[in-house]
Amino acid sequence: MSFASLGLIDPLLRNVQDLNYQTPTPVQAKAIPAVLSGKDVMAAAQTGTGKTAGFALPLLQRLVQHGPAVSSNRARVLVLVPTRELAEQVLQSFIDYGKGLDLRFLAAYGGVSINPQMMKLRKGVDVLVATPGRLLDLNRQNAVQFDQVQTLVLDEADRMLDLGFARELNAVFAALPVQRQTLLFSATFTDDIRAMAAGILRDPLNISVSPPNATASKIRQWVVTVDKKNKPDLFMHLVAENNWRHALVFVKTRNGVDYLAAMLDEAGYAVDTIHGDKPQPARLRALERFKTGEVQMLVATDVAARGLDIDDLPLVINVDLPIVAQDYVHRIGRTGRAGASGVAVSLVCADEAPQLAAIEALIRQTLRREEEPGFEAEHRVPQTSATGEIIRKPKKPKKSRVPHAAPRDMQVLSKKPRPQSGENQPKLAAQCAVAVGKGTSLVGGSPFSVQKPRSKPAGKPTAGSRKPAGKPAGGRGKRQS
Structure with a gap:
């Protein structure tokens, strides 16, 4: 025809x-x-x-x-x-x-x-x-x-x-x-x-022309399970290990976009960003630079998932899974276009199990899982199915609070503590001191960190601090003569 x-x-x-x-x-x-x-x-x-x-x-x-x-x-x-x-x-x-x-x-x-x-x-x-x-x-x-x-x-x-x-x-x-x-x-x-x-x-x-909600058959898709806090280091490790030189990278937040862009920039990659807070002319320039090859890595939020017409894009990396399952289809649709082959890799943490299950139900397939040595997740991602079900393993029975002591001649020295996930990998985030974009600082903490600052109880002074207002400084509250 x-x-x-x-x-x-x-x-x-x-x-x-x-x-x-x-x-x-x-x-x-x-x-x-x-x-x-x-x-x-x-x-x-x-x-x-x-x-x-x-x-x-x-x-x-x-x-x-x-x-x-x-x-x-x-x-x-x-x-x-x-x-x-x-x-x-x-x-x-x-x-x-x-x-x-x-x-x-x-x-x-x-x-x-x-x-x-x-x-x-x-x-x-x-x-x-x-x-x-x-x-x-x-x-x-x-x-x-x-x-x-x-x-x-x-x-x-x-x-x-x-x-x-x-x-x-x-x-x-x-x-x-x-x-x-x-x-x-x-x-x-x-x-x-x-x-x-x-x-x-x-x-x-x-x-x-295709089953509803299907993804292109020539796109190879898989997920790599990892703890949320280790996503930036795993991302940089995979980029270096696989020699990825041209990719569209999706992150959930603007801070996450700027953080990863800073890491890529520090590692010597030509990088640009697209997110909702960026002026439209700057977004169009970033896209044009990426399409011409001047930029190797384009890091974006979902605002860029639609309308990007890029020829021969080999790779899409989902550092964060999208909240809406349909957005996954549109994200990875940037690669494998018009019959070409492509790759879509997603970094998934335990908190994202519901999104992963929704995506697999939408595309009607269970995505292959991998673990990267040195980045094994401490918080395991539950198994999911193409029906959208999250398959949780039964909890292990609790051990006795007071374990029975072993005979003295059978006691052995405890094993050395196992290194934390990602401990043997280069701390790429710590090496990056300059951020791409507006005022991003890698020293101040990763937007991928799950740690929360502990709040101090109200009304209780910290050690060495001044007494709370309203209490006399010289005694137990008695009036001074």
């Missing part, structure tokens, strides 16, 4: 050829004819299967062939996405596919000034790619009206619900024309997604 056989016009075929697209992917082969015919579509497709081209190419053709020119402060195609990064990526796809078609495109999202977006909307745009919150802001200020919208696209619909955009999405749906085409694309299909689809789609064509 060729793109020409799908009914695309010559300008689009030339652009596809310039991008070195050889044959349509399964989702493109099914979606393009349906979108061209004006049908609603509900598609389940893994990240990296070419779904953006599956809706962008036919929509560009419909914009050229059908409907009046766009008016001021209007849009003809509205694409809703969950994050800024994905908005930029989808916008670039429309620009690349629509080269030479004399159409106007715009991405609108928060975190940057709204004024330039309002100025560009004055002439109207053919395709508006937007996050739900910023779209409603523009609508409230009359910068964009919806009466000319012909097609609504929901890209990464599950992620939008995960991020709490349900109310904003309902507000957008209510403001759109009833007579429109609606396309819904999602990597996973939850009950909430199906309920939303039932309310906005009319007799849709259902497309599924």
Whole structure:
């Protein structure tokens, strides 16, 4: 099958050829004819299967062939996405596919000034790619009206619900024309997604190019069990031991991102970061540096899990498991794209057993476990199953409080204490004195540490301190004469 056989016009075929697209992917082969015919579509497709081209190419053709020119402060195609990064990526796809078609495109999202977006909307745009919150802001200020919208696209619909955009999405749906085409694309299909689809789609064509919630078959996945406090040292050990030179690293918190970036920087790796507190221009620069190879390691929170279009990414490392199981699918979807092979490694501690069980239930497989010598977990990670069950071993019977003494001639010297997990490994964290990012200090303690400061009882003075206020200093509370 060729793109020409799908009914695309010559300008689009030339652009596809310039991008070195050889044959349509399964989702493109099914979606393009349906979108061209004006049908609603509900598609389940893994990240990296070419779904953006599956809706962008036919929509560009419909914009050229059908409907009046766009008016001021209007849009003809509205694409809703969950994050800024994905908005930029989808916008670039429309620009690349629509080269030479004399159409106007715009991405609108928060975190940057709204004024330039309002100025560009004055002439109207053919395709508006937007996050739900910023779209409603523009609508409230009359910068964009919806009466000319012909097609609504929901890209990464599950992620939008995960991020709490349900109310904003309902507000957008209510403001759109009833007579429109609606396309819904999602990597996973939850009950909430199906309920939303039932309310906005009319007799849709259902497309599924992979089992729901599946991960790419060519991604090799496994977990390494470890205590939480030893995750940074194990991470650096694995990077050095396996000679990993290009990887996307996911961490739960901004402090964790900056901490690991500091360790990598100190070890001589070219590293950059992406997290929610970083300005959008800086995030885009970090992504571009990573894609061009200028940066070897990109350390990110889940804000970067969607919208990262990176060719030939060999490795994803989950230093922390995501809270939401679906995010695991989208994290590792950055590798093994479009049939390529990839590796996804997750460092898992005992506290993350519920997340691990939820992930295995979602992807319907039990992930292989490994232990790294010298980093064996003292707090064992309970066994889990593909049904989401946590299998806890029965507790050992308690020993007698007063053990019977052995005969004197049978007593032996006690064994040397066993070294703590990770004791023989280089203390990489302690060697790093300079942190990447804003004011991160490795000396002040690791964000991966589980130790908590012990609080002192209220009202009791510490040794050597002054007496509490209100008590006389020279006696037992008797009045001084």
